[in-house]
Amino acid sequence: MRSASRLSALITAIAVSLFLQTGYSLLFSPDPRAFPVTASSFPVFHIGEISLSSWTLITIAVALTVMILLQLFVTRHKAGKAMLVVSEDVKGAYLMGIKVNSIVSMTFAIGSALAAIAAALFIVSYPQITPYMGAMPGIKAFIAAVLGGIGLIPGAMLGGFLLGLIETMTRAYIPSSFSQLSEGVVFIVLILVLLLKPAGMLGKSEREKV
Template sequence: MSQFLQQIVNGLSLGSIYALIALGYTMVYGIIRLINFAHGDIYMVGAFVGYFAFRAGLPLPLVFFLAMVVPALFGLTIEFFAYRPLRKRNAPRIAALITAIGMSLFLENLGILLFSPDPRPFPRVFTNEPIHFAGGVTISIPQILTLAFTSVLMISLTLFIRFTKTGKAMRAVSQDAEAAQLMGVNIDRIISITFVIGSALAGAAGVMVGILIPRIEPLMGIMPGLKAFVAAVIGGIGVIPGAMLGGMLMGMAETLVTAFISSTWRDAIAFGLLIVILLIKPSGIFGSSSRTKV
């Protein structure tokens, strides 16, 4: 039983990271209907920025600040130079998808070129001494930090989207871009902001993974990126609470499978879970199943 509780805790901290990345996928998809494949690599950028910031001896808040701002700039730039021109030309959606894949390959290989493909240890920032709780459950400081900081980020995001003018505009654009434009919403600006927010969240996730795992490499974004996207789809793509729930589910399922079955089956679980959920509810847990109009 205590082992089970322990795995739940581990699953939550892994899941909160998936959730942070999934948020970026779901927000971008909700607004421009694009699977931004480069998003997982933005998370890698965040991890590397965090790595160098820690090595430079910067204090923790500043590290997180940089690891969110730099990826945000990357996201903004990619959107501006790669996706926007395609949108302006009304290119087919699959062209945008391939461009995103191209951007992803570009970032990965740039990372390999600059930092070599070898994994490197992330600076140890916190003591690994776990804190013991009743029932034999232990939580490490990085896990607490991860859970606390992701909760703060998610709550802020929810409040931002619900109550600010920009947040309302984002929701409007995701429901009907044309109508929003007619109402005076500057769509390009909203899209840029969406990329900035999504990328900043992924950057934060990158640093947290660096602290948790502690190991980073240029290709570290591929699998978590993919799984975070899967998490977004499980929750219902385009739906923000869906991404949070999907990420948590995914982290939980993976941790439990690793602990009680076998770590080699771990990667299959993410996708198995996805397929089971899609077969039961084809548009994800929170996704609205829109009846096709005849």
């Protein structure tokens, strides 16, 4: 898959995700299970008419810290810069003396660790967990990355914030009987971005001679 197109890699990633979810359901059980720690067990702060859970503050703090550290690693550290080179041109990375196999393994390890952190922050907000509960957040994360600009950490952060704002506003201003429409709005946003600005808000369009 290393020499395959990004679309092929994306389709393969989705296929592997479905394989793991279905495999877990077959080996264990698809039934929901209780998670020992929930967001309701954390204290709630009241600021006027606004109620804010301390777990929400923890989630924001952890997410910002991880994104800042990742951005610094990619832009300042030698290994992070090597990751960018490998993602752009594998053959060029070989010619520069970069250990491509090691960089790919490191990238996979970092991505897995970030996914684990995101999952830990996400599941605490729900009293029950299922093998398929990460499917929609994964799709929304991809849409946020496209919205901000693929490959740009600040873009992914901006895309995620705007996507959450759009979804919240949709749920606030439509009748509760149509609350599921907020999920559809997410995909409408993706289609509009791909039509109007495929590179994302912070991305730059590139012309390639054929």
